[in-house]
Amino acid sequence: MSLKVTARDWARLLYYFSQNTFSFIGVVLTTSTAVTLVAFWIYDFILPGPPHPYVGILIFLILPGVFALGLALIPLGILLRRRELRNAGQLPHIYPEIDLKIPMVQHSFLFIGAATVLNVLIFSFASYKGVSYMDTTTFCGKTCHTVMAPEYSAYQNSPHSRVECVECHIGPGAGWFVRSKLSGLRQVFAVTFHTYSRPIPSPVKYLRPARETCEQCHWPQRFSGDKFIMKMNYKDDEKNTPLTTALIVKIGGRQANGSVGIHGRHLDSGSRIHYISTDAQRQVIPVVYYTDDQGKTIEFVSTDIKVTKEELAKGEERTMDCIDCHNRPTHAFELPENAVDLRMSRGLISAELPYIRKKAVEVLKVNYPDRDTAHKQIVEGIETFYRTNYPDVYNSKRALVEQAADTTAQIYLRNIFPDMKVTWGVHPNNLGHNDFPGCFRCHDGSHTSADGQTISNDCSACHNLLAVQEENPKILKDLGLQ
Template identity: 50%
Template sequence: MANQQPASWRERLYPIIFLSNNLISRIGVVLVTAAAIFWVFLLPTYLQGEAASAYLGILLFLALPSGFFLGLALIPIGIVLYRRRLGGTPALTSEFPVLSWSNPSLRRLIIFIGVVTFANMLIGANLTYRATAYMESVQFCGLTCHTVMKPEYTAYQNSPHSRVECVKCHIGAGASWFVRSKLSGLGQVVAVALNNYERPIPVPVANLRPARETCEDCHWPDKFGGDRLRVLTHFDDEGKTTKSVLLMHIGGGGARGVGIHTAHVGKGVRIRYAHSDNERQNIPWVEYGRNGEKRDFFAAKARKEDIAKMDVREMDCMDCHNRPSHSFETPEGALDRMMAAGAIAPDLPQIRKAALEILKKNYTSTAQAESEIPAAVERFYKEKSADVYSKRQAAVQSAAKGVLAIWSRNVFPEMKINWGTYINNIGHNDFPGCFRCHDGEHKSADGKAVEQDCNTCHSLLAMDEASPKILTELGVD
């Protein structure tokens, strides 16, 4: 029966078995086997896809698969190298067992190889799946290079998108952006390893995927609503509140009424603009195109020959929502929020003024701030009003914690991020934002300005009032 087997079958199998008996291939076999055994033990974790910490995650979901595939690769590499060293495939010797299906030990060997290959394919598929899934996890993106990503990760957790994975905005769907992101990710890993990345990370992010391909996976312009009521609460130094009530004209992209989105990203609308700076803050020319009709607006002192040299950009979500997820606060805004929430008691005398001063001081490291900020708040009361301190010690201590919390989620000396480092383009109070174009100075040839009327974007129902009548009427307050 042995003789009936085609000769090529035997000739092909024999050298592989013979040549695989070398050091490199044996190391490969040990690696694959060890990784496979670990995988079996860690199967519950692998099926769950979650590790207890980012470092354990790297070990489990990246190092283990690497070992496995490295081992698989070493086996053929060893064979090729060994063959080269022997100067070709040695001839079949009589010491080698008979290569025939009727030889029971060979039969066992082949069945063994078949079963192992099948198991390896299963394990390999699972390892690959977990490795790619892990590299897309918030844990990996946000925590692996801890110092580098800490500011964005911290702001992210404090944002409406804290349940949206980083990759949903940064990579989006489809294979080509996935590959691109892995390639640029490789460069970033090298930069972090060499410690030569820029601090702070420069914006706008150069290779960010166009917003309309990512944001619109979840927010589609046709769906944007009508008006939205916003109540903004501010505190003064005496701890008294004032409220502004705005009816934001959100506007839909379809026929859902005019408004902010209809005007810029609605059907048939295309806005282009030139900017002289990388941050896109200085905009001397805007072109408003709607259903083929175009209108140019020029800033007051804009010169056409300068504009011709500038970068031109088509407006999308990111020109207003450039901080949808990494929204760093102003010290004033953050204090308003913490005081409204009660984490910092608004009736602590002078708390706002003292906190602002302490927050705006320069701290060279997180450790320094962590020891100095709470101490400074307590000292303020101990020294300036000892009887407030003795009567309201708990409130002072809670305020001290609150002030540090504000600092910790917004300032990152290790990444050179301070108050206002990252500009937010929504609104017009803290940064130019909408008023980059809607400043009343951008005019078309017939003298019409990009609208600045205070009721264009929102109806101002109340502005800095102690108790706005409109809220009582609506039954909100």
């Protein structure tokens, strides 16, 4: 009985106060966005495929925002109206009666009830849609296009091009989800007010530990064995003489006799190695701690790197995981020489064109003001070179020249973004040691322990070199590859 009375009193109260402009605007906003949203969802359902990034922002983020604003305005209007009346001393003692027997009143209550249920449904679905939209690659990679363009471009033709950004950058579970959405909010501000850093700094400070992302798909203890890798280089001579490098990389993993090789030695039984780096990019590593099989921890200190106690104390301490070697598993920016060699080995830049290796690398290294100019001048540079120096080649192999010119321009466009200050080698790759310090940040032969041990610098600890930049290496014949 008393519940019924309270409910009735409340209903009267609300009914009385809800007759105000704010609440009215709220109702209009809610209703119109609701209709638009539902219409779009039906359209989205019939025509699947990601919407244009800006349409996506409108439909998945802005409209639901307006919808929520509308919903919020209704009670806000009621409160304001109440206060206004109270301040004016006009609050009635008894609110006008709502007689449920009057059909009009009945209908409006039915309507409010149904609208509330519908609003809750729409709001839940809109939030769900909005959140899952923010997790799509379209949103991450394309919406803030200048900002994310370098990472998106390098990602698109990488081994992980089918893995969504969020699988590595956020991973499963609620904790990181909330954290990433909060930092995302800050990023939206940075993009809006152009305060973001150029290039976007790497390493990512709050990247989720690889244990919870990479290891959702990869199994580090798996024994990967030894991997045969063959690479082609080309000389800068007229014939673009091909050179072969062949090596067997000892990836290893867990074996019957314990953990061996590159993966096995760094990753087994959790975290065996941690280190202190003193620069932002983790390239300078003066101290490394290694816990051996007996559980004893050895401290390796570099005799080459000179740091003071204060610098060391300010350094970043970190447990080694996948990212310390595979820091470019998907944003694999290339260097001009390697990029040209790779395209030549695939036949996209023909080795039949005299001096093409030298010329292509040369035009790639020029400092262009922007990407459009670069595109035009790279193509022109290569075509003009053959037109003037090798007119016969230009006339007889026109298609090859054009393909080489276009491919070279594409190398530039994939890797260089002047707007974001992303140029050659801005993001070091830690896998290897030829282009960047990589493994040699620790394995340089100068990291020594108090009892005289040194982090291995033995070439054969990590790989067997079968051929290093050789013309026609015998090993290829032995392996039946030539």
